[in-house]
Amino acid sequence: MAIGHYELKKAKNGQYYFNLKASNGEIILTSEMYVSKASAKNGIASVQTHSPHEALFELKHSTSKQPYFVLKAKNHQVIGVSEMYNSESAARNGRQSVIKNGSTSDVRDLSEPIHDSI
Known part of the structure; x- marks a missing residue:
């Protein structure tokens, strides 16, 4: 069964x-x-630990009324945010995907440029 992965990246800032x-x-x-x-x-380690616990997810709505969810640690700090969805059922499906995939140990570090050697 295929499972998801994390991509660690460095922003322009x-x-x-x-x-x-x-x-x-x-x-x-x-x-x-x-x-x-x-x-x-x-x-990432916090998401791996907390994502299996459905009670730590909170369904929210944006100012434009689009549903999305957040994953919180047990100390109530937000550790991840979903995309905006077009329905609450789609947001619930997204939450289930995080529950299923969040515990993966597959972390891909894309934060450093890859230099080809000649």
């Missing part, structure tokens, strides 16, 4: 963030920005 992707490559959860790579890795 020098900070780090990660996306959790489902097995089909769709982004299902995005982190906040972190000052250090180590902090971003800790964020």
